[in-house]
Amino acid sequence: MRLTGSWDDTYAELDRKYIVQTSALPIERCLQMTTDPGDLVLDPTCGSGTTAYVAEQWGRRWITIDTSRVSLALARARIMGARYPYYLLADSKDGQQKEAEITRTAPSSKQTTNNIRYGFVYDRVPHITLKSIANNSEIDVIWDKYQLELEPLREALNNEIKKSWNEWDIPREAEEKWSDKAKELHKKWWDKRILRQKEADASIAAKAEFEYLYDKPYEDNKKVRVAGPFTVESLSPHRALTVGADDELIDPANKKAEFEDEQDFVHIILENLKTAGVQQAHKEDKINFISLTPWPGDLVCAEAKYIDEKDSEKRAAIFIGPEFGTVSRPDLVSAAREAADAAFDVLIACAFNYDAHSTEFEKLGRVPVLKARMNADLHMADDLKNTGKGNLFVIFGEPDIDLLNAENGQIQVKINGVDVFHPNTGEVLSDGAEGIACWFIDTDYNEESFFVRHAYFLGANDPYKSLKTTLKAEINQEAWDTLNSDISRPFDKPKNGRIAVKVINHLGDEVMKVYRV
Ligand SMILES: C[S@@+](CC[C@H](N)C(=O)[O-])C[C@H]1O[C@@H](n2cnc3c(N)ncnc32)[C@H](O)[C@@H]1O
Structure with missing residues (x-):
């Protein structure tokens, strides 16, 4: 039999965000041929997230995986910024109405629950017979x-x-x-x-009898849809041990090549740190080093000097986190202890990620612990021009919040700002809420994944206008007002005793802190 189903209209994506980005059309067809709304789609090599993007559009759930941070960042941004048509759900009042209109019957009186598993109201082609x-x-x-x-x-x-x-x-x-x-x-x-x-x-x-066109659901043109909530997860910090041919453990000290790699990484980071300094929310609080020299510590790997406003020299101990993985609180505590023993004025930790518990660790005795987040560009440090221009090391202070008692035993969170270290005075002071672009609350934090259960948008850049422009839609002013606030809506006390607050500034830096309630 001659095959007539070849897809010769599925060209490569022309407007690529990722070098190997797949065009949406073939993925869309595969998805429509093999799944129904509500089904789960897995793409273990997601790249720029085309599968997830398409799955969102067609009401399929999705999980995507990639080994590359670049692709995960692209996929995340792509899905967060997506704007989709609103398809009429079969299991909805509007859907029943539309179905009745198409089939020229009375609308169904069945209870509706907006369950996407019943699919959309689709266009159809009739099979007309005598x-x-x-x-x-x-x-x-x-x-x-x-x-x-x-x-x-x-x-x-x-x-x-x-x-x-x-x-x-x-x-x-x-x-x-x-x-x-x-x-x-x-x-x-x-x-x-x-x-x-x-x-x-x-x-x-x-x-007449008809066939559904599953790729042509009816749209409600008055509604705009954005992606549903999703989480981005990464592997827990892990250490890999290497075993030899006979399953014997290989002593890391003898693994010369790998050790040299690690040295290279630390070396490159220190070089960049020396030129870039450490950025904070306010320009005047930037820490510029006058010198940075290696330090023979266990965890502290360098001594950096800077001048405070009284013109006296301060000594900072530098701790560099792993190239791949997360810095945990015990690592930080040990590094701070080392810094205190060696009479440093402050510990500056530099890492790609910190675990949730380390956010609560701000000070050991008199030694403040500053957690600078390293920009992911530093993964490509070999190829990175060391110009000192990029925001490579950013300290984003701790969220400063008050817990308020509300009616019926509920609570509310008020965000006052973020605590910022002032290198000139050595003090940590709370900044106003102006520096915050948005903040989220996980009202019942499970210590593993942060679920955004409340979201609020603040900031000087008129987020209402930006959102309106992005969505190309009118937004209900009253609904918006409840989101544009430094005080949360009331919520029940967390069952497991903890809430987490995540704050994001205008540069996209984020910090999360866990509070016991
Ligand atoms: C051809 S791209 C996928 C493109 C994607 N369909 C899109 O539209 O952007 C293949 C992806 O697989 C990822 N990858 C390669 N080996 C992997 C592995 N072992 N596990 C997970 N992802 C992997 C790569 O990082 C790359 O992003």
């Missing part, structure tokens, strides 16, 4: 209805032109020599005649 026409009694009703109007017109026309034409004798075009009245009657008769045919055809189509 049987379906013969069995369609609605055509007779339509015929009778039009006959009441067509017959008087035909009689009047016959009178005017002195004929005794039957319906099938009436020509499509009027004759030149006819009177204006005859021409008008002729036109009216044909207009009605065509309407009758159209209505009969529509009835035949509606009552």
Whole structure:
């Protein structure tokens, strides 16, 4: 049999965000051929997230995986910024209404629950057979209805032109020599005649057997849809031990090559740290080093010096986290202890990620612990131009919040700002809420994954306007007002005793802190 189903319209994506980005169309087709709304789609090599993007659009759940941070960042941004059409759900009042309209039946009175598993209301193509026409009694009703109007017109026309034409004798075009009245009657008769045919055809189509077009659901053009909530997870910090051919553990100290790699990483990071300094929310609080020299500690790997506002020299101990993985609280505590023993003024930790518990660790004795987040660009440090321009090391202070008691035993969170270290005075002070772009609460934090259960948007950059522009839609002002607030809506006390607050600034830096309630 000749195969006619080849897809020759699935070109490569032209507007690529990722070098190997797949075009959406083939993924969309595969998804529609093999799944129903509500099903789960897995793409273990997601790249820029095309599968997830398409799955969101078609109401499928999804899990995507990739080994590359670049692709995960792209996928995350792509899904967060996506804007989708709103498809009518079969299991909804609007959907029932639409279905009734298409099938010319009374709307279903079944209770609706907006369950996507019942699918959308789809466009369909009829399979018209003689049987379906013969069995369609609605055509007779339509015929009778039009006959009441067509017959008087035909009689009047016959009178005017002195004929005794039957319906099938009436020509499509009027004759030149006819009177204006005859021409008008002729036109009216044909207009009605065509309407009758159209209505009969529509009835035949509606009552015939049909096939759903699963890629053509009906849209509600008044609604805009964005992606549903999703989480981005990464592996827990882990250490890999290497075993030899006979399963014996290989002593890491003897693994010269790997050790050298690690040295390279630390070396490159220190080089960048020396030129870039450590950025904070305010320019005036930037820490610029006058020197940075290696330090023979266990965890502290360098000594960095800077001048405070009284012109006295301060010594910072530098701790660099792993190239891949997360810094945990015990690592930080040990590093701080080392720094205190060696009489440093402050510990500056630099890492790609910190675990949730380390956010609560701010000070050991008199030594403040500053947690700088390293920019992911530093993963490519070999190829990175060391210009000192990028925000490579950013300290984003701790969220400063008050817990307020609300009615009925509920609580509310008020965000005052973030605590910022002032290198000139050595103090940690709370900054106002202006520096915060948005903040989220997980009102029942499980110590593993942060679920955004409340989201609020603050900030000087008129987030309302940006959101309106992004969504190209009007946003209900009242609903928006509840999101544009430094005080949360009231919520129940967490069952497991902890809430987590995540704060994001205008540069996209984020920090999370866990609070016991
Ligand atoms: C061809 S791309 C996928 C493109 C994707 N369909 C899109 O539209 O952007 C393949 C992806 O697989 C990822 N990858 C390679 N080996 C992997 C592995 N072992 N586990 C997970 N992801 C992997 C790569 O990082 C790359 O992003």
